[in-house]
Each structure stands twice: as C-alpha cells, then as structure tokens.
Amino acid sequence: MNRFNPSLLEKLEWENKKISKNNIRTTPISQGEKLGGEFHLIMQQIGLGLPVELFLKAYPQIDKWVEVAKPFLDIPGSKQWNTEAQYLYKSQLLYANYDLIIYQEKQVIGLDWTIQKTSNFQLLENSFHTQLRLFLLHERTQLSASEISLVYLFVNTGDVYQFTYSKEKHQAFKERLEATLLPFLAEVEDFPKQTSSSCTLTPQEAHDKWLAKEISAEEYLAAIPEVEL
Template sequence: MNLIDYKLLEILETTPEKFPDLERESIYTPGFCERVNVLSKQFHLIMQQIGMGLSVEPLLNNSPQIKEWVEKVQPIISIPAIAKSWNASLQKLISNNLLVAQYDLILEKEERLIAIDWSIQARPFSYHQLLESWQTQLRLFLLLENSSFAPEQIGISYLLVNSKDIPIYHFGYSKQQHEEFQQKLESILSKLPETEKNVSPTALSEFERDASELKIEKFLNGELTTQEYLATVPEVEI
C-alpha cells in the first residue's frame, strides 16, 4: 500500500522519477507551512492542548509571541459548532493508495463543514496559487469523501496568524471541482512507478504522529494522568 500526501502528489506531477527514492520521513508532513522551527511546533502543540481543554496559561505567560497568536485564533476556535475535531487526519483508500491529509481543526455546523488551518507563515500567499495547490485540493477532497455533506457545504480556511493584518483565505467547494480533482488524481496516481515501496496499513501511525501526539493519545486513552501528561510537555522558551 502506498501512503500518499499532498507533497508526494506534487512530486508525482512534476518529477515522478524521484518518487521511489523518498525516505519514510518525507512521506507525511502535516500543515500549511513547514513546521520546522521551535516556535511553530510549540504553537501547534499548545493549540492541541487548548482543544483538549487543558490549561495553557503558564505556557502562554512564558511566550508573549505565542500568546499573541493564540489570541488571534481565539475568535475562530470559539465559534459554536455541533462538533469540533482537533488535529484531525482524514484518509481515503484508492486502489493500492492511501491518501492522507491533516487538519488543525474541523468545525461541523448544522449545514456547514469547515476545516481550519493556522500557520505562523508571515508572507501572504497568492489566493489562486493556494486554491489550486495539491494541499488545498486534497484537503477539500478528503473532507467531502469522509462526510455526508454536499460539496457546496464544504470549505477550508487558512489563518496566517503571524501577518500584521491576519489574512484569512477561505475556499468553498463544488461538485464540478470535486469531479475535476478526481480525474486529475487518477491521472497522477497512474504515474506511480512499479518499483515504489509498499507501506503496510499498520505503519500509518509511524508517519502521521510524532512523539507529542502519541502522548496526547495515551492521555485520551487514560494511560497517562493529567499531571503525567503535562510533565511531558516541553516548556516554551522566550
């Protein structure tokens, strides 16, 4: 089974010959921006804790920058909803290919299903470029495929919290977009080389969850007490 995220779809479209040489670590990298710097990782970890209802005040008091970002996101995450799914991962199996995408938050309202992605990316992206990206299109596709909503009821919003005017990019969806993406997806997946390494279904968790997420899962499963979990959370450096 091939594990496919938006980055591998980009590679398959542009340079499919490079696909077989990719290492496991590159197969699943969630998020709108490259989450490689410390502040970004800590910001996303704190947002996960907020979603779990844990107190983050001590962490925020140690980092005015992250506190500012959280305050910018607060009006969005406070929107009333029937259900809220934090740090969600959606998948769909097509032939021997498991498509995966990650979402910071999914808000389910009575007649709307909205995915939210927050990023510390400072430079605003081109609206059209972001709309046409594999990242956005795959997220919308999987959002629809994993729900009972109509295409017109689906949407995704990107929040660039580190920008001065906090730009928000929102994209709706349609049946036509969905059908066109399906055709494009089939064409791209057909480029998969026969020598591509297979990935077993049981290996999925190794790609999509880092150590901090595994600790969160243990906490939710009752394997860690609140005190034990909080003790594993790294301090936010100023």
C-alpha cells in the same frame, strides 16, 4: 496499498512534469519554525482543555498568535483537533492533516493555522494541500460539495483565506489525482491479470510455483481446494 499525503502528491506531479530536482530545495529548521511547532502544540493543549496561561505569559509572541486564532475556536459545532482524514481511493490510501475540523449539521469546515507569511491565494488554492483536504472532507462526510470549506489562518498577519468547493472542482481534482497516480492505478488494474492464473493451477503445480517464488502464498492457497469437515 500505497499512502499519499499532499506533499507526496506534489512530488509525484513534479516528477510527471519532469521538473528538475534542482528546483526542489531543502532548508534547515529555523527558529521561526521551532516557534511554529510550539504554537501548534499550545493550540492542541487548548483543544484538550489543558491550562496554558503560564506558558503564554512566558512567550508573548505565541500569546499574540493564540489571540488571533481564538475567534475561530468559538465557531459552534462538533470539533476534532489535530486530526487526520483518510480515504481509500482505487486501492490507494489518501490522507491529510487538519489543525481543526468543525462539523455542523449541514456544513463542515477544515482549519489550518500557520505562522508562515501569507501565500499567493491562487497558488494555495491550486495546491494539493488545499485540494486534497477539500476532497477528503467531501468524501468522508458525503455532504454536498457546496457545504465543504477550508480556512487558512495566517496568525502572523491575521489574514484569512477561505476556500469553498463545488461539483466542478471535485471532478477536476479527481482527474488531476488520477493523472498523478496513474502508475500506481495501473499496477492495481494489472493485478487480477497477473494472479488469475493461480485459479487454474493444480495443487501440485501451485506448490511447485510457490517454491520457485513464481507465485505468492495467497495464490498458492487459492489453488488448494477446500475440504468439507
């Protein structure tokens, strides 16, 4: 079983499209990113009900960001802070992180707050970071797709993007997901064909193949008949 988050899925999609590695750039952590990490930590502490007033007085910039986020913290519902959602899709584990998930009776809202500059709406909507999060909320809750939404809050500017979901978007993403994971899904489909031969082996044949590392320990054990006590 493999694990895939939005970043890994994007890299796989890039490789499938044969995009040059020169287009993928890495940069050192900036001072702004360090402040962003501290902001996320403060938001987690707020979620736990811990006092943060003294810290906010010492860091007025982070205090401003927290003020922008506060109205969203008052949305009613059962809340999960800084959480990870997982879903096993065709033997592949998909997962994504959320700053906050709010569960209401007939609606679920995922929230992501960031100090980054406001992104292009369409590019962000089509990204795996958005589509996988919406997909996971739908699969995990079994609510109607129209009752799923994801909110991005850009605390630097106060801009808010809300992305909704639908049956059509869900189906389109599944097709994109399967195209991206195709090599790994093919391995799973071939697995029974590769291992079915162990069922027809005699115990001695299975033992010999196991010693020669031609079959796995699980296949070896499967070829040994059960003995009633």
